Amino acid sequence: MSGPDQASRNEAAGPPRRRSLATRLVLAASLWSTAALVIAGVILVGLYREAVERGFDSQLEVYQKSIIGAMAPAAAGEPLNRPDNLGEPRFSLPLSGWYWTVTDLAGGERVFASPSLLGDPLNLPVLGEGERSGSAAMIGPGNDELRVTQRIISLDGKSYLIAVAGRTAGLRQDVRAFAGQVALTLFVFGLGLVAAVFLQVRYGLMPLKRLQASLAAVRQGDAERVEEDLPSELAPLAVELNALIASNREVVERARTHVGNLAHALKTPLSVISNEARAQGGPFAEKMAEQAGIMRTQVDHHLERARMAAQRRVIGVATPAEPVLTKLARVMERIHDAKGLDISADCAEGMRFRGEQQDLEEMAGNLMDNACKWARYEVRLTSRLTDTGTPGRQFIEIIVEDDGPGLTEEQRKEAVKRGKRLDESVPGTGLGLSIVADLAGLYGGSFELSSSELGGLKARLLLPAV
Numbered sequence: 001m002s003g004p005d006q007a008s009r010n011e012a013a014g015p016p017r018r019r020s021l022a023t024r025l026v027l028a029a030s031l032w033s034t035a036a037l038v039i040a041g042v043i044l045v046g047l048y049r050e051a052v053e054r055g056f057d058s059q060l061e062v063y064q065k066s067i068i069g070a071m072a073p074a075a076a077g078e079p080l081n082r083p084d085n086l087g088e089p090r091f092s093l094p095l096s097g098w099y100w101t102v103t104d105l106a107g108g109e110r111v112f113a114s115p116s117l118l119g120d121p122l123n124l125p126v127l128g129e130g131e132r133s134g135s136a137a138m139i140g141p142g143n144d145e146l147r148v149t150q151r152i153i154s155l156d157g158k159s160y161l162i163a164v165a166g167r168t169a170g171l172r173q174d175v176r177a178f179a180g181q182v183a184l185t186l187f188v189f190g191l192g193l194v195a196a197v198f199l200q201v202r203y204g205l206m207p208l209k210r211l212q213a214s215l216a217a218v219r220q221g222d223a224e225r226v227e228e229d230l231p232s233e234l235a236p237l238a239v240e241l242n243a244l245i246a247s248n249r250e251v252v253e254r255a256r257t258h259v260g261n262l263a264h265a266l267k268t269p270l271s272v273i274s275n276e277a278r279a280q281g282g283p284f285a286e287k288m289a290e291q292a293g294i295m296r297t298q299v300d301h302h303l304e305r306a307r308m309a310a311q312r313r314v315i316g317v318a319t320p321a322e323p324v325l326t327k328l329a330r331v332m333e334r335i336h337d338a339k340g341l342d343i344s345a346d347c348a349e350g351m352r353f354r355g356e357q358q359d360l361e362e363m364a365g366n367l368m369d370n371a372c373k374w375a376r377y378e379v380r381l382t383s384r385l386t387d388t389g390t391p392g393r394q395f396i397e398i399i400v401e402d403d404g405p406g407l408t409e410e411q412r413k414e415a416v417k418r419g420k421r422l423d424e425s426v427p428g429t430g431l432g433l434s435i436v437a438d439l440a441g442l443y444g445g446s447f448e449l450s451s452s453e454l455g456g457l458k459a460r461l462l463l464p465a466v
Contacts, residue, residue: 022198025201026201033190033197037189037190038186048182052171053147056171057147059166060148061149063088063091066086067086067100070085073156080102083102086100090116091114091115095117095118095141097142097169098116099164100113101117102160103160103161104160105152111160124150124163127152132152133149134149135148135150146165148164149163149164149165208234211226211230225242225245226241226245271296319353319360320351320352321352321398322383324360324364325364326347328364329368329381332372340377342377343372343378343379343381344380346381346383348385351383351384352465362439363398363435363461364381364461366433367436367459367461368381368400371404371456372402374402376404377403378402379401382398383399385465393464394464394465395463397460397462401458402456403454403455403456404457405456415449416449433449436461440461
């Protein structure tokens with residue numbers, strides 16, 4: 001029979017994984033925030049590098065002005081003075097990375113140079129056409145990375161190029177250190193920003209959690225309506241859900257009314273036909289009475305299925321199972337008091353059936369009544385919660401056993417067929433076990449028959465639990 005076993009197989013693969021809305025929002029915000037922070041970090045490091053280079057160039061220009069002031073002759077016509085004392089000892093250390101030169105542009109001859117050059121050439125970058133000063137990066141002696149500041153001046157009618165260069169290794173170290181500090185700061189800031197976004201998203205989605213909990217309460221039968229005290233964006237959804245629930249209940253109620261009316265409209269004429277046929281007597285009348293009985297059995301079955309399908313669609317219905325089952329056991333003791341049966345009921349407390357009490361009473365009642373009809377001395381009713389191997393889904397397991405003659409495997413298959421009676425001497429319509437199987441299937445449960453350790457029949461019914 002189709003039931004939770006089939007459902008277990010269908011759910012084994014599980015629904016397709018979907019990212020939560022919160023995950024999407026946090027992920028999107030994190031990506032944009034990370035991109036913005038990376039861009040900001042690059043801009044900050046670039047601005048810092050430019051500021052450091054401008055500061056370095058300013059320092060070189062100070063030395064450059066000192067050289068110009070020191071080499072200027074005291075009077076016109078006198079030779080240029082050698083600028084030896086610039087207040088920077090690195091200009092005197094051999095190949096220190098700090099150099100200066102004074103070049104006569106007319107002949108391209110070097111006039112003065114810092115002792116640190118040791119007479120080596122300093123391959124200066126060429127100034128652009130029309131430029132008289134500028135700063136640029138260059139490679140100096142020993143392949144040192146330098147930054148040089150150049151200026152063209154005129155003294156005594158001659159043009160001289162004053163160049164001052166300094167090693168940029170310290171500058172690069174400063175920029176790298178600043179970049180590391182910026183990266184660490186922005187990383188910590190980014191983590192804080194992501195955490196803040198996560199908390200904000202969680203807080204913003206709390207009304208959805210409330211709506212979900214409210215819907216779950218309706219589905220489990222703990223509430224009749226969805227909470228409508230929600231933010232303006234969700235309140236219309238809650239109103240529509242409540243309207244849908246109310247419409248569902250109205251449709252179910254109308255279906256029940258129609259089923260009742262149809263049952264009354266069909267059963268009365270069939271009863272009249274059957275009674276008239278019995279009164280007339282004869283083979284034809286007997287045949288008519290037999291066919292009327294078959295028609296009534298079919299009507300009973302299909303009306304019962306229609307009623308069950310209508311009840312199955314009710315939203316938010318839950319029935320405590322233990323009181324219903326215990327009460328049924330006591331009722332069966334009174335009904336079958338003449339047989340003196342030992343009817344025991346062992347039902348766990350707290351079980352709640354996801355359906356209507358009338359359906360639970362009908363299914364369990366049919367099983368109990370059938371067991372009592374066939375039992376010799378003992379009928380046993382047990383009920384427990386079980387998950388049937390399906391995570392997140394629980395079922396109520398109802399087992400009814402008797403010590404009667406039992407059924408063969410072939411007879412057990414026949415017993416659940418509509419209107420099938422294996423013993424015509426026992427009163428009944430033959431619809432009981434068929435109705436149990438149909439109703440269990442409509443609820444997503446299952447029903448099966450097997451042999452009992454008591455020697456008779458064992459009926460096992462699984463129904464969804466809340």
